[in-house]
Amino acid sequence: MAAAALAAIRSPTRRLTYAPGHGHRYTAPAAHDAASHPTRATVSQTKRMTLKTVAARLGVSAATVSNAFNRPDQLSQARREEILAAAAALGYHGPDSRGRMLRTGRSGIIAMLLAENLFYSLSDSVASELIAGVAAQLDQHGHSLMLLPGRLEQSGGGVDMADGVIVYGLHGASSRILDLIADRPAVAIDIDLPGIPAVHVDNYPASLALARHALRHPPQRVAIVGLRLTQSHVGQIGLEALLSADLTVTRRRLDGIFKALTEAAIDPDSVALWNVDQNTYEGCVPVVAALLDQPAATRPDLLICLSDRIALTAIDLAERRGLRVPEDLRITGFDGIAEGQRRRPRLTTVHQDNTAKGRLAAAMLLDLEPRRSRTLDTELLIGDSAP
């Protein structure tokens, strides 16, 4: 098995492009061209249908049509059905959200203000699970979800349409954030904002427990790979470069690990500290590769990664190099993302229930939970990567 596996591991992926090599291919325009289809409305729509035009056509007042849609009790059953039927026939499908929103002040939208741009946030497993958690709660209550990137331009991107805002993670200009969400219900996740209730996880004790477990099997050489422990430098770093603990969650994880190291009589100064600035496979590869490509004499035999993505990248690259996990290299992660638990070797990590975090934050905004700060529990998952 070992030989075959190694051979397979080393073979590069062959890529065979199917079909036309010349970029994207157009289908015959006629097949799907919008212009080639007749209008779908029953009546030809010369003018945009509105509550008022419908009312005019029916010879009733706008208020009555509005009531037909929103307040059945203000109207005779017969009249209501008559109006609804006529409206449908005219191609009017209900009051426009824009006008309704301006009038009522509510939109049914919950906005999520993400730390990064949307693409990164949706690609990152942790942020993604968090968003899914928020979505799960909104699903149940008929609310819509608006996603906003951290760097929003002057206009604010429409935060002010939202009935409530969830702020996730570290933001550059937090005073600007505060302005945007002023006088609007808000809940923060993984970040403290003055006057805003927050959903947190206790990173310090969780990583302390994890590191204690990892160190029960005494390592020869320890290396730590952190995420955004320092400003913009990628690769090996020194202790002096660390950002302060209130700026990044992984910094608090690091403190727990240092504590465990000290307990185990290992000088934190002696462990190699590496930094990654993007929690993506592509972002982790160069750092992890540099780390693993050291001569065996200096290469670590315990790799403490401050996120699961880093740890999973490490497992992949280690396997590619014929290093056995955990025999040659023990690896731990942090986050407990699903991907790490669905593959062999299963990741040893701390699970923080991101879906629950998102769900709770959304529940607070929907007034299903008291709007108070909370700290959720974590769970130590002992997998195969560091048994």
Add this chain to the structure above:
Amino acid sequence: MAAAALAAIRSPTRRLTYAPGHGHRYTAPAAHDAASHPTRATVSQTKRMTLKTVAARLGVSAATVSNAFNRPDQLSQARREEILAAAAALGYHGPDSRGRMLRTGRSGIIAMLLAENLFYSLSDSVASELIAGVAAQLDQHGHSLMLLPGRLEQSGGGVDMADGVIVYGLHGASSRILDLIADRPAVAIDIDLPGIPAVHVDNYPASLALARHALRHPPQRVAIVGLRLTQSHVGQIGLEALLSADLTVTRRRLDGIFKALTEAAIDPDSVALWNVDQNTYEGCVPVVAALLDQPAATRPDLLICLSDRIALTAIDLAERRGLRVPEDLRITGFDGIAEGQRRRPRLTTVHQDNTAKGRLAAAMLLDLEPRRSRTLDTELLIGDSAP
């Protein structure tokens, strides 16, 4: 290595909950309680700040304030700065989107109408990559993304606020969808809607090429695991249960496989056909487990999965059972999701660039691309799971 690996594989995950066992823990309310903080506005906000109130306070007209924010050229530089400064001091942070939207008719929002509920869509790798692709395009153009679940209630969830709509995948009530997106730019993905341009992938030739590759190494017994090939039945199914090809994309993939089987002189009737109804790890486990737990004499040695998620689940469960991939069991997927290419054994699959699909659809709505139907290329990825 083999023995140790197997031992590790079979050991269940141990779970140690860190800290308080009794559910969620509250932090001291004082620390984050909104009420305990003073208002942030410089001036006490008795009334909600609006363009008009700002104008009144400054003794200018509302239009001038509006121009200060939106049309710098309509105003002296000095006046503009004076107004902007005063507005900021008053705690007014720019025109409200709701009023602006009603007035201008544009919102800067692109809505994505998803086939499933939001939680499922965000958890599914394929949908997730698609959403990320849309987001990537919107990121670059300062638009916001609104996510809407397939089953939206009467109100429409706010589609009518969007400047454009992307419809993804099969929807239950497509006539309702058409009503919702009437007289509003729309692009469909993986589905044909009358009068709406669509972004597609050619599933048939792609799966044909994939199956041809898989069959070059003659199998003893083939099994196919499909996704939603039939209505609501999970497990082994017969050919007669198949839905028609225009209802589900995996059905077209199946046709390509049947073609390849026929070419290889294998009777499609003789291959076992299994069905999964949720493209999630949890959804795939029972079906794949049942399939793998057959006696060795009937267990397949080639497993053609109609999605990567199914294939990845199969790899995981096979490894847990000590089956070697690809020696004992060759496995192919479909989709080419990132997770399948970042682990050993790398998945043999067809890559469809979901991010590009999403990006293209969004580009069409933003008028960066002609709004015409297109079919994107696919790429055969030959990994280690079926070399």
Add this chain to the structure above:
DNA sequence: CTGTTAGCGCATTCAA
């Protein structure tokens, strides 16, 4: 360069 006017589409008074 600045102010005035007039709605955008709707829901909510209040009167009939």
Add this chain to the structure above:
DNA sequence: TTGAATGCGCTAACAG
């Protein structure tokens, strides 16, 4: 039970 009037916050057209 229905209708007329009002304004939510804003911007485009025009007048000054």
